[in-house]
Amino acid sequence: SQLAEGLTRGVEGLGDRVSGALFEPVVRLGVTGLARAGKTVFITSLVANLMDRGRMPGLFAASEGRIAAAFLQPQPDDTLPRFDFEHHLAALTAPEPHWPESTRAVSELRLSLRVRPTGLLAGVTGPRTVHLDIVDYPGEWLLDLALMDKSYEVWSAEVLARIEKRPEAGAYLAALGGVDPAAPLQEPVAQGLAQGFTAYLHAARDAGFYDCTPGRFLLPGDLAGSPVVTFAPLPEGPAGPRKSLRAEMARRYEAYKRDVVRPFFRDHFSRIDRQVVLVDALDAIHKGPQAVEDMRRAMADILGTFRPGKNAFLTRLLIGKRVEKILFAATKADHLHHNQHPQLTAIMAALMREARDRADFAGAETEAMAIAALRATIEEQLKHEGRDLDCVRGRLLDSGKQAVLYPGALPDDPGVLLSASRSGATGWLDGEYNVMRFAPARLNLRPGEGPPHIRLDRAAEFLIGDRL
Ligand code: GDP
Structure with a gap:
């Protein structure tokens, strides 16, 4: 009360x-x-x-x-x-x-x-x-939690299975074909793979994928170039000698968990x-x-x-x-x-x-x-083919010009959208839904x-x- x-x-x-x-x-x-x-x-x-x-x-x-x-x-x-x-x-x-x-x-x-x-x-x-x-x-750092209970081998296998069919990963997967994980570590090879994998993560994120970990690969801050962000997933295989590429990748993955992810969650x-x-x-x-x-x-x-x-x-x-x-x-x-x-x-x-x-x-x-x-917008109604359309008006970020946006209609029943996404459909809402980027008013x-x-x-x- x-x-x-x-x-x-x-x-x-x-x-x-x-x-x-x-x-x-x-x-x-x-x-x-x-x-x-x-x-x-x-x-x-x-x-x-x-x-x-x-x-x-x-x-x-x-x-x-x-x-x-x-x-x-x-x-x-x-x-x-x-x-x-x-x-x-x-x-x-x-x-x-x-x-x-x-x-x-x-x-x-x-x-x-x-x-x-x-x-x-x-x-x-x-x-x-x-x-x-x-x-x-960054939310990317939060998703890193999934790494904490996972070994390098398990993480590698999961990532490679997930990205197998993604076009964004084509270049990285091709690069993997050219390396022998059991061979002695050569730093340029490790760097090349890490760069390739980071490029994949950026492309995947831009395409709308959210499973883009390790998070610091996208936002490394002052870790950029350091060993904790210079590893990448490798295909399954024998462990290899102690100084192998695979052993060093696994060691850096553990260092990433211990020295980057853990302190963030703890502090x-x-x-x-x-x-x-x-x-x-x-x-x-x-x-x-x-x-x-x-x-x-x-x-x-x-x-x-x-x-x-x-x-x-x-x-x-x-x-x-x-x-x-x-x-x-x-x-x-x-x-x-x-x-x-x-x-x-x-x-x-x-x-x-x-x-x-x-x-x-x-x-x-x-x-x-x-x-x-x-x-950043104001509301406006437009007549279009005899219909009233509920629009928003704003200044476009790219050109600075005023524009009126009709983003398309979201379905009244969210289930329509969610079941389309679950069924793996490739398009929806008659391709009608659109976003513009507005400048702040x-x-x-x-x-x-x-x-x-x-x-x-x-x-x-x-x-x-x-x-x-
Ligand atoms: P962060 O990366 O999560 O910090 O994202 P920001 O806060 O920098 O926002 C990213 C971009 O989204 C901005 O540069 C804007 O273009 C856009 N944005 C963010 N908030 C709004 C908002 O309330 N309205 C509109 N129209 N755009 C927004």
């Missing part, structure tokens, strides 16, 4: 006061998603909108006027790069706005909120401080309380049924990483800890007229239900939504107003509303 809730919050509030600054609650919010899913834009717009709350009616603490102040503070982790909020916001709000640089590694930002309590004690206790620590990291992932997973669902839909099928599998894999007990390595790491809420958000919903948002939400919800089933996931509260962190923000968005306030309410 409201009374009980008021009391609980009041008591929490008292607790905060009693122990003063020593007890200021911290919420660690993980933001992830594959490259270009929209993490950088999401964090930038979320923080800007939490600082200027004029557009956050769906975040109840904001609409109730209980957030007295929101300000950036030095983050708790001194060795992590800071999320470059000011720079990214400047890009989006410039007179000639442009999209900021995308996420390439893990970074962090602390936003502190002064919040007035609700309920009975509202008039008695003063505002308390809640710290929101936002941790941005960052294991400390997350709430998680948002951003998904460029429209892009996958645009690419076709295979990309949606792959996205569906990736969502299950990602949920699997949050499932305690699934992975022996992670279970040891997460003793007594678990992420409490996970939001799967389809980004860039401003590519659709709002009439189609329910369809996009329904597709995300159906994908998430399936991912939950597949990953046999229970525990954290999950939700699916369609959002746009930064709205010029903004004319009034004081107190954050950048325009779609349902970012609802996303924030789900993720942190209960802690405010």
Whole structure:
């Protein structure tokens, strides 16, 4: 009841006061998603909108006027790069706005909120401080968890079976034909294979495949060129002598797990309380049924990483800890007229239900939504062959010209799309579905107003509303 809730919050509030600054609650919010899913834009717009709350009616603490102040503070982790909020916001709000640089590694930002309590004690206790620590990291790194319980031999066999028929892998598979894994290691051979495999991963990702691990091959950061990212899968065969190509590849694979994957999960992932997973669902839909099928599998894999007990390595790491809420958000919903948002939400919800089933996931509260962190379009109706079409208008990224987009109609029943992707169909929606890339719109923000968005306030309410 409201009374009980008021009391609980009041008591929490008292607790905060009693122990003063020593007890200021911290919420660690993980933001992830594959490259270009929209993490950088999401964090930038979320923080800007939490600082200027004029557009956050769906975040109840904001609409109730209980957030007295929101300000950036030095983050708790001194060795992590800071999320470059000011720079990214400047890009989006410039007179000639442009999209900021995308996420390439893990970074962090602390936003502190002064919040007035609700309920009975509202008039008695003063505002308390809640710290929101936002941790941005590539989703590719998350998928690396699957490597932790796998030997090099098993990993190699699985990867080679999976990519056998993919045209993107043709060059790499051909290169494999020319090497003898049992021969003594020659560094240029190892490098050539690693480069070939990395080129395959890039091509596969661009084609819409999500199973593109090891994640650091795509985003190596300061590991570029080091031995931990200079290995590749080799076909089955005898182990070979200790100094063989195969033995060295296996050794580097183990080093990758031990020195790259493990520290990430131990130092960052294991400390997350709430998680948002951003998904460029429209892009996958645009690419076709295979990309949606792959996205569906990736969502299950990602949920699997949050499932305690699934992975022996992670279970040891997460003793007594678990992420409490996970939001799967389809980004860039401003590519659709709002009439189609329910369809996009329904597709995300159906994908998430399936991912939950597949990953046999229970525990954290999950939700699916369609959002746009930064709205780059306005809605418009066009007459076409006697029909009214619900379109969006924006400035094209490539030419800078204004364009009106009719992306095609998403089916009312998400099952239509999902069963087409499951059946391995090669095209759908009469080939009608289209995406354009828009530039960010010029903004004319009034004081107190954050950048325009779609349902970012609802996303924030789900993720942190209960802690405010
Ligand atoms: P990251 O790699 O996950 O950090 O992705 P970014 O946040 O850099 O976003 C990648 C690209 O997606 C941007 O450069 C934009 O072109 C586009 N994008 C991201 N968010 C939005 C959005 O809310 N609306 C629109 N129209 N485009 C977006």
